[in-house]
Amino acid sequence: MSSDISSNFLGPVKDSSSIRLDLHTWPEVDDYLQHCKGIILPLGSTEQHGPTGAIGTDALTAEAVAMEVGRRTGVLVAPTQSFGMAEHHLGFPGTMSLKPATLLALLHDLVLSLASHGFERVFVINGHGGNIATAKAAFMEAYSTVLNRKLPVASRFQCKLVNWFMAASVFTYAKELYGEREGQHATPSEIALTLHLEASLQSKQQPLPEPAPVGPIHGPEDFRLRYPDGRMGSDPFLAKAEHGSEILDKASTALTEDLSNFLKQS
Numbered sequence: 001m002s003s004d005i006s007s008n009f010l011g012p013v014k015d016s017s018s019i020r021l022d023l024h025t026w027p028e029v030d031d032y033l034q035h036c037k038g039i040i041l042p043l044g045s046t047e048q049h050g051p052t053g054a055i056g057t058d059a060l061t062a063e064a065v066a067m068e069v070g071r072r073t074g075v076l077v078a079p080t081q082s083f084g085m086a087e088h089h090l091g092f093p094g095t096m097s098l099k100p101a102t103l104l105a106l107l108h109d110l111v112l113s114l115a116s117h118g119f120e121r122v123f124v125i126n127g128h129g130g131n132i133a134t135a136k137a138a139f140m141e142a143y144s145t146v147l148n149r150k151l152p153v154a155s156r157f158q159c160k161l162v163n164w165f166m167a168a169s170v171f172t173y174a175k176e177l178y179g180e181r182e183g184q185h186a187t188p189s190e191i192a193l194t195l196h197l198e199a200s201l202q203s204k205q206q207p208l209p210e211p212a213p214v215g216p217i218h219g220p221e222d223f224r225l226r227y228p229d230g231r232m233g234s235d236p237f238l239a240k241a242e243h244g245s246e247i248l249d250k251a252s253t254a255l256t257e258d259l260s261n262f263l264k265q266s
């Protein structure tokens with residue numbers, strides 16, 4: 001019984017291995033649950049990010065922010081769910097998508113697994129806008145299931161989705177750096193973060209014809225016709241690794257505060 005989750009906030013850690021769920025034993029997780037009922041789940045996507053951006057951009061970025069929030073708080077980080085709802089990007093090779101129904105079932109099952117062991121707060125750090133609607137639907141399904149199964153955590157179980165790229169400080173910084181050329185997909189801010197994380201990606205950067213078009217999102221064939229090189233309104237050539245370092249810090253600061261409040265709230 002944890003009527004006061006806030007008192008179990010763990011504090012910063014130096015060693016990243018101490019916050020990775022996949023590197024712990026089950027008795028260690030059992031012990032962790034005596035002190036903290038929260039866990040971070042990074043959620044990404046494996047999809048085209050324009051002609052110069054990495055396919056794994058949304059997973060790499062979500063994982064990096066999740067690990068940094070984990071280091072700053074001591075809250076466990078689950079393995080990254082690197083596949084998301086990217087049906088509209090299937091016109092581009094390398095994209096691997098889950099249908100909304102598949103992603104819904106997957107997230108439901110994952111958070112339910114955590115609930116069944118006593119986790120009361122699942123903090124999903126998301127890197128892909130296409131996941132948002134489905135993830136929220138999955139949480140609603142999970143709330144019904146924990147009640148129907150009468151799990152001990154039922155009355156306290158909560159999931160929260162946060163999008164690192166929508167943190168106010170990140171949004172403002174991206175506008176300062178890139179203005180309208182931030183765009184909606186394959187944005188310089190997300191590409192900058194990947195350049196900070198993985199130096200080899202720098203060699204793919206090159207000037208691109210601009211402006212990239214903007215418009216609606218429908219199916220994969222329509223997407224490829226409207227956005228031939230995969231970008232939506234963005235100029236990823238503006239991205240720099242040093243921007244990415246700052247973006248990681250701003251996103252982690254904002255989400256650390258979000259997580260702290262989430263663990264405290266009743």
Ligand code: NI
Pocket residue numbers: 049057058127128185186190
């Ligand atoms: Ni993205």
